[in-house]
Amino acid sequence: MALAVDARGLVKNFGATRAVDGVDLQVPEGAIYGVLGPNGAGKTTSLRMTLGIIDPDAGERFVFGHNRPLDIAHEIGYLPEERGLYQSMLAREAIAFMGALRGLPLAEGRKRADVLMEEYGLGAATKRQVRTLSKGMAQTVQLLGTLVHNPRLIVLDEPFSGLDALNQGRLEKLIRARRAQGATVLFSTHVIAHAERLCERIAIIAGGRVRYEGTVSEARDRLPSRVHVRTRATDGAWRATLPHDAVLEDGVWSFALPAEGIEPVLQNLITHDAGIETLTVERPGLHDAFISIAGEAAAQAMSETAVGEGT
């Protein structure tokens, strides 16, 4: 499996604080790869080291086999977490400028900017100064600037942050489209739903370390499915047949699916006249897997941020 990004043992200290503590990232070429973690987990620092913006204190990284990512800057597109554009620039010039930084001739950059802006509904804004654009439009302009030179590796740091639901959907579509064209997409997020919908593989980082690396499906499979059952009878002999971890909440019993399957539980409930109203077996989501993997505290921090941003 050819790797677009191969980072091993990355370590970064800021003063007395160890921000990243031995992170490994292996991103296959052509994949959509998500780096998940709460705020302050070390995602951005890991990405910045991977791209060569800062040097690691220890460890090594290769991008398409190069250990100096700036040597192949023309193959990489990067959208930083903190968005920034020259306010006095025209929108199309801003896109062309970002392409030119990565080796795309300015004239070609302008042509592509016009096409991209038209494609993403900003056709009327090509000759508007960045300062006159809405926040969402400016963010889209920067995203298009990240893509204008058709990079093989697209690195997006918290790309959904600050976007409304409509634009989040557009961005998901764009990421899939670029992957379909052969690009590798590596993005960080603290909103698990995006990663769950988009990624084949993920890395969960918490406290500066990778706590999980693998497919989304494998992450979900690390936890047993949950059984939720609502009964007409409130009490009876059937209750003693429920697994020990069963908890009652709002009239619904919930417990982990036993290793022997659902049939024995179901049979006991019927035999003891529990009166089953509803019974569902729910496969755990990535969110549950994240809580399990990163720990309750990290999940709490992430959910607070997500609620704060309305995502």
Add this chain to the structure above:
Amino acid sequence: MKKLFASAFVIARRDYLATVLSRSFLLFILSPMLVIGFSGGIGFITATSIVQKAPPILAVVATADAQQADGGVAFRATYADLSHRLEQQKFENVELFPPQGDADTQAHALLTDTKHPARAVLVGLPGAPRLIGPKASLDDLRDGVKLALDTMHQNGALKKAGLIATPTALAEVAIDPAHNDIADKRERLAGFGKTLLFFLNMLLAGMMLSNLVEEKANKIIEILVAAVPIDAVFVGKMMGMLAVALTIVVAYAVLIGGGYVMVLSRLPTEFQLAAPAVGWPMFIVLGFAYFMMNYLVVGGIFLGIGAQANTPREVQTISMPATFAQMTVFIVASVALNTPHNGMWFGAAIFPLSTPLVMFAESARESALWPHLLALTWEALWVIIIVRFAGQRFRTNVLKSGPVRAKRV
């Protein structure tokens, strides 16, 4: 290297266009013209008001009687003659007034006249002259009045004795001042060149201090350093601002230099510049070369220092000591130029911040070109050192890149 300069050019182009296409740039270009025009206007108004104001007078109270030869008329004639021959501005216009009552009272009235007050009043001619007036006027006029009185009395005595003083014949030999003071004029040109270089740099290099604040405030710096080496960012910034500075210099040269050339032929020879030792074309080429090197060295240091600042307020705080440092270098270079080719001069010629000032002045004095080639190479070396050092500091202090002492928490 080619890639670095290609990246730097993209940044330089953006900076150049963003600066020269801004409205404030036009004001920047025109501001010296406005200052010159304003100063000229004020000067004209002041001069006009001076012309319109009546010249001060020395009032002489005396009768035009039989003793006229020793009285007011004779004094006025002698005083005017001395004034003309000695070109002494302190000699005032003399006006005669007939006596009216008490001399002191009349003098007071003449001194306090609201329309045309006298600076001083001379009474008691011819036997007992008294000069009356404010102390400052007496100090100014005393010697002239005494000289005029003495001359008047001596002439009167000679005339009474039937003698006439013969004017002394003075032979004159004129020489061509252009040949006489060329070394002096080259000295002046050297001083002028050094001062011009300094002021242009002080005016223009200061812009470099705040040159990365926009990128840091707008978070664009992250996009730049992710795409190009930090050295390319610094080189691009310096190239862009150097182009802006050269645009300004050319504009100034056209506007101010053009005006100078237009009036050059009409200027008295003492105001005309002597040809520099290296000749005018090479002098201008060296001027641009030293300006660029001075700008890149000083601007590179300023850019590196300013890059550490996060806000315009921090830049303002830095700019004051930076200006003082520039002034100090200028003063040291000026002192060194007073005694060419001694130890201090060599020190100033080698110190990279003052090398352009000293060596540009040297090109006005000496015709050898190899020292300039050496000096420009020396400066180019320092530009590279400064860019590398500033980039390294930026990576370490601002981007927090590179190893630091770690403690596991």
